[in-house]
Amino acid sequence: MEVLQIVEEHLLIVEELMMIMEVSTNVQTRAGGEVDLDNMSYEEMHRFEESMGSVSKGLSKETISRLPVHKHSPSSTRSNSGDA
Numbered sequence: 371m372e373v374l375q376i377v378e379e380h381l382l383i384v385e386e387l388m389m390i391m392e393v394s395t396n397v398q399t400r401a402g403g404e405v406d407l408d409n410m411s412y413e414e415m416h417r418f419e420e421s422m423g424s425v426s427k428g429l430s431k432e433t434i435s436r437l438p439v440h441k442h443s444p445s446s447t448r449s450n451s452g453d454a
Contacts, residue, residue: 380438387433 407415 376438376440383437387429387437 407418410418
């Protein structure tokens with residue numbers, strides 16, 4: 371797989387995650403009002419969760435499991451300027 375193709379795939383995943391996070395931080399209440407979870411204190415989120423159900427700022431395990439895994443190996447052609 372070419373590096374450019376890998377980068378493009380990673381960018382698509384990042385864009386998707388950004389959209390998911392943007393949608394998840396602005397929640398519609400049952401009354402139709404919008405709630406900004408990012409600006410809530412812990413106590414406010416706790417009260418909101420009790421009235422609405424589960425509240426979370428994090429991504430689901432399924433979404434996290436879809437992230438690409440890549441181990442970086444430093445290039446062996448890299449010169450060490452401090453070594454003589």
